[in-house]
Each structure stands twice: as C-alpha cells, then as structure tokens.
Amino acid sequence: MTELIDRLFELQDKDYAAFQAKLTPGIAPEKFIGVRVPILRSYAKDLFKRGGYEDFLLTLPHQYYDENMLHALLISQMKDMEACVAATDAFLPYVDNWAVCDIMSPKIFAKHKPRLMEKIEQWSISDHTYTCRFGLEMLMTHFLDADFKPEYLHIVADARSDEYYVKMMVAWFFATALAKQWDAALPFVEKQLLSPWTHNKTIQKARESFRITAEQKEYLSKLKISK
Secondary structure, eight states, X not given: OHHHHHHHHHTOOHHHHXXXXXXXXXXXXXXXXXXXXXXXXXXXXXXXXXXXXXXXXXXXXXSSHHHHHXXXXXXXXXXXXXXXXXHHHHHGGGOOSHHHHHHOOOGGGGGOHHHHHHXXXXXXXXXXXXXXXXXXXXXXHHSXXXXXXXXXXXXXXXXXXXXXXXXXXXXXXXXXXXXXXXXXHHHHHHTTOSOHHHHHHHHHHHHTOTTSOHHHHHHXXXXXXXX
16 A cells, blocks of 8 residues: 555645645645546556555545545446445445545446445435435436436435535536426426525526526526525
8 A cells, every 4th residue: 555655646746735625625735645636547547457456445544635536536447336336335434525525436337227226325315424425426427317217306305414515416416407307307496395505506506507598597596595
C-alpha cells in the first residue's frame, strides 16, 4: 500500500488539492493529495488491468481522499456482479463525501438490473448519508429510461432525510425524472409529495435543464411553494 500511496503523491497537484478541499466541506484539507480526476481515472484503469490492488480494497478506512476516489474507481471497473456488490457494500460505510459517492458507478450494474434493484431498495433506506445517496443515484442512472416503472418514484420520495446531500440527490433525481418521465413524475410536484425545500429545489433544477421545454418550465414555476 505504501507503493500505491507513493504513486498518488507522484501525481500530486497541490493547487488542485486546495481547490478540491473547498468543494468538499467536512473533509480536512490535509486529506487531499491533489490528483486530478482524469489522471486518477487513467491510473485506476492501469492498476485494474495490472492487478495487485486487492489488498488496497480490503484496507479500510483509507487515510486520504484520493485513496477513496481511487477505491471507488476500481470498484466501478469490477466485472463480476456479486464481487462488485460485496466490494460496494464493504466500502459505502466509509464514504464520507459527495465526490467519492458520485464517482462510483460500476459498469457491471447495467447487466444485472434485478439484482441491482434489490440493492437499491436496501441502500436507499440507509441512515448513512452516502449509502442512501448512492442508492438513489443508481436508481436515477439505471431506471429512468427503458427499465422505468412509476413505482420507483416512491422509493425516492420516501427517502426523507435532513441531510443536505440526500435532499439534493432527491431533487436531482426528480428533476431528471421530469425530463425523462414527465407524466409520471409531475404529480409528485403538483401534489407536493416532497418536502418543501426539496420540492422547490426540484423545480429549480428542472428549470435549469435543457431537456425540459419552455412551456414545462413555465408551468413548474407556478408550482413553487412560497416560504
């Protein structure tokens, strides 16, 4: 593991570390090595091909933010569904920020939708902020297109939380759902089935979307809840 961390420091950009620290509140600045994401992706891809990273995945918690980013990128490349699920479940409790949560998106999930839905139903009710957020994000990523079912919207609407990064994920999800599944998602806004803050944030994000028509945006603006 020392060799791996040494390599991350070889790829270090201190200015980027300072920049990333400002975008990731709650994480101490000294936890950021400062490896830019494209470089980290390239390193993760090379490391995955070469192998020898397995002990790294088992060594939790990590000391640095960049280690967690690398961990998430390695999981995202795993080719066996059950191994990927196990690695994801082992890692999620240690995810402590939005960036690591959001960069993790295993490709293998797209090939195992029923199994993924089982896990989404578990992750989305977790009390751990980023486990819940990850579950909702996977639902948004994989189940708002051909595999969409209206009942999936209730999974997100029921994810009540005071945590900012969960509320933002719910708003992001419903804004995306309005763009992709307008008829099914709209009643959740019309009937005010989301918390007031999330309701208004959903409308804001939807009105910022290029995928929603001007007429739809005008209608949504009339549904905003006044404080």
